[in-house]
Amino acid sequence: MTPELQKAWDALRAHHKDVADRRIKTLFHGDRAAAFSAQTEDLKLDYAKTNLDAEGVQLLLDLARAADLEGRRAAMFSGAPINETEGRAVLHTALRNIDGGPVTVDGQDVMGEVRDTLARMEAFAKSVRDGSFTGQGGRITDVINIGIGGSDLGPAMGTLALAPYHDGPRCHFVSNVDPADIAQVLEVCNPETTLVIVASKTFTTIETMTNARTAKAWMSERVSDPAAQFAALSTAEDKTAAFGIDPARVFGFADWVGGRYSMWGPIGLSLMIAVGPRAFRAFLDGGAQMDRHFQAAEGTDNLPLMLALVGIWHNQICGYATRAVLPYDNNLSRLPAYLQQLEMESNGKGVSMDGADLEVHSGPVVWGEPGTNGQHAFYQLIHQGTRVIPCEFLVAARGHRDELHHQHQLLVANCLAQSEALMTGRDLDAARAKVADRFEGDELERQAKHRVFPGNRPSVTLAYPQLTPFRLGQIIALYEHRVFVEGVILGINSFDQWGVELGKELATALQPIVEGADASGKDGSTAGLVGFLRDRGL
Numbered sequence: 001m002t003p004e005l006q007k008a009w010d011a012l013r014a015h016h017k018d019v020a021d022r023r024i025k026t027l028f029h030g031d032r033a034a035a036f037s038a039q040t041e042d043l044k045l046d047y048a049k050t051n052l053d054a055e056g057v058q059l060l061l062d063l064a065r066a067a068d069l070e071g072r073r074a075a076m077f078s079g080a081p082i083n084e085t086e087g088r089a090v091l092h093t094a095l096r097n098i099d100g101g102p103v104t105v106d107g108q109d110v111m112g113e114v115r116d117t118l119a120r121m122e123a124f125a126k127s128v129r130d131g132s133f134t135g136q137g138g139r140i141t142d143v144i145n146i147g148i149g150g151s152d153l154g155p156a157m158g159t160l161a162l163a164p165y166h167d168g169p170r171c172h173f174v175s176n177v178d179p180a181d182i183a184q185v186l187e188v189c190n191p192e193t194t195l196v197i198v199a200s201k202t203f204t205t206i207e208t209m210t211n212a213r214t215a216k217a218w219m220s221e222r223v224s225d226p227a228a229q230f231a232a233l234s235t236a237e238d239k240t241a242a243f244g245i246d247p248a249r250v251f252g253f254a255d256w257v258g259g260r261y262s263m264w265g266p267i268g269l270s271l272m273i274a275v276g277p278r279a280f281r282a283f284l285d286g287g288a289q290m291d292r293h294f295q296a297a298e299g300t301d302n303l304p305l306m307l308a309l310v311g312i313w314h315n316q317i318c319g320y321a322t323r324a325v326l327p328y329d330n331n332l333s334r335l336p337a338y339l340q341q342l343e344m345e346s347n348g349k350g351v352s353m354d355g356a357d358l359e360v361h362s363g364p365v366v367w368g369e370p371g372t373n374g375q376h377a378f379y380q381l382i383h384q385g386t387r388v389i390p391c392e393f394l395v396a397a398r399g400h401r402d403e404l405h406h407q408h409q410l411l412v413a414n415c416l417a418q419s420e421a422l423m424t425g426r427d428l429d430a431a432r433a434k435v436a437d438r439f440e441g442d443e444l445e446r447q448a449k450h451r452v453f454p455g456n457r458p459s460v461t462l463a464y465p466q467l468t469p470f471r472l473g474q475i476i477a478l479y480e481h482r483v484f485v486e487g488v489i490l491g492i493n494s495f496d497q498w499g500v501e502l503g504k505e506l507a508t509a510l511q512p513i514v515e516g517a518d519a520s521g522k523d524g525s526t527a528g529l530v531g532f533l534r535d536r537g538l
């Protein structure tokens with residue numbers, strides 16, 4: 001860590017010591033709500049309900065500067081190999097730069113290829129949607145995307161998010177190697193009218209390849225040329241050919257698109273088939289708009305920067321180990337899962353870019369569920385548990401059901417009530433007043449204590465007009481850049497994922513053992529579990 005960066009961390013920690021005990025609510029005077037929010041025409045990020053003050057924000061901005069955020073950001077957009085452990089550029093932004101200028105990697109403009117692939121995807125999606133591409137039993141009724149991690153979560157989350165725009169064939173997403181996953185999808189599909197999309201950046205992921213073979217076998221029972229109803233999305237075009245997929249239905253992309261950043265390109269094909277090329281373009285436009293905003297907006301006007309700095313404040317400075325993402329937008333119900341990969345696979349590292357042990361914590365545990373469901377499940381702990389969980393709310397002005405707008409208004413009231421309750425809490429006097437008509441004496445005290453809400457719990461709220469394709473693009477790109485900024489400040493490589501390798505290697509080594517080979521070379525626990533499962537039918 002450079003002395004300048006060290007100084008910036010120290011200054012923030014010292015500031016936190018001074019302000020840790022105050023109550024957020026006492027900070028509300030003057031124009032706090034406006035000063036502690038970042039806004040574009042369509043998006044408002046409110047972080048007034050945090051313990052940040054002007055000095056805290058300034059110190060966070062100093063931290064970003066000391067980490068050379070501007071330099072790293074320019075390096076990313078310019079196509080420099082900032083994924084240093086893999087020697088790759090990081091240019092998922094190029095996939096949505098459709099109306100923008102050239103983007104060069106190793107001196108070559110990649111935009112021609114990006115546009116060509118997008119045009120091929122659009123032509124194919126159109127042919128599936130209008131029935132000119134058919135299965136061997138007629139028009140395509142079902143699309144099955146087989147992929148995992150970044151080759152699943154993006155299109156699965158996006159297809160659900162844009163359900164009101166879904167006018168193409170039904171889309172199913174199979175990810176788990178657990179046969180239960182694929183079996184229940186195959187059960188409801190007709191092989192003669194189903195398109196299978198095998199989505200895998202590497203085309204070697206064992207779960208995906210196993211499911212793809214199962215789908216091919218299922219299809220070959222009913223159609224004479226199953227491969228004709230397969231498409232592939234991958235960087236490994238040689239491997240897609242070996243699987244028997246016609247290059248006309250192979251949509252390739254370059255290694256400078258990370259798996260968890262890949263829904264903007266070919267990996268988004270199932271989403272494009274669901275909502276149509278036009279809506280998909282609007283999604284790309286939303287992402288591109290956020291890219292421009294991220295590069296141009298200054299300091300506190302910059303949404304991804306401020307979302308990241310609030311995250312750093314909570315996770316690193318206040319020591320809150322997790323953050324809850326709570327969309328009050330049911331169609332975003334897979335957003336928490338999507339963000340778990342985006343954030344935790346990107347910033348869940350213990351080693352800095354230069355190979356030294358990290359001197360700060362890795363990124364936070366991210367989790368969540370849509371409101372209002374979470375309110376009736378785990379909000380108890382958020383309100384009264386002993387650990388503070390910063391909450392991130394998402395809420396739209398309007399849903400897609402005008403006739404049920406009164407229900408949407410109730411949803412919004414719930415969202416706003418939660419952030420208010422978290423901040424304000426309820427003190428012992430107010431709690432006593434709640435039960436004074438039913439209890440007295442010691443029992444009144446005891447009952448009141450259970451009804452105290454400590455409050456002073458921070459949250460941020462992202463508000464937007466409506467979850468359209470364009471807006472989804474903005475929101476996903478906002479989170480991507482937030483992860484980038486946090487990664488730069490932590491000094492890590494947000495674009496590799498070595499931490500997933502060991503489990504994969506050991507699973508491969510364990511396969512013969514679960515199939516019957518001798519387990520005695522394994523530790524006693526593993527061997528014991530194999531024995532237990534074998535005795536019961538493994």
Ligand SMILES: O=P(O)(O)OC[C@H]1O[C@H](O)[C@H](O)[C@@H](O)[C@@H]1O
Nearest residue numbers: 149150151200201202205259500
């Ligand atoms: O797209 P694939 O190559 O099949 O990879 C699928 C996923 O598996 C890997 O193990 C990585 O952890 C993920 O980043 C990736 O998205």
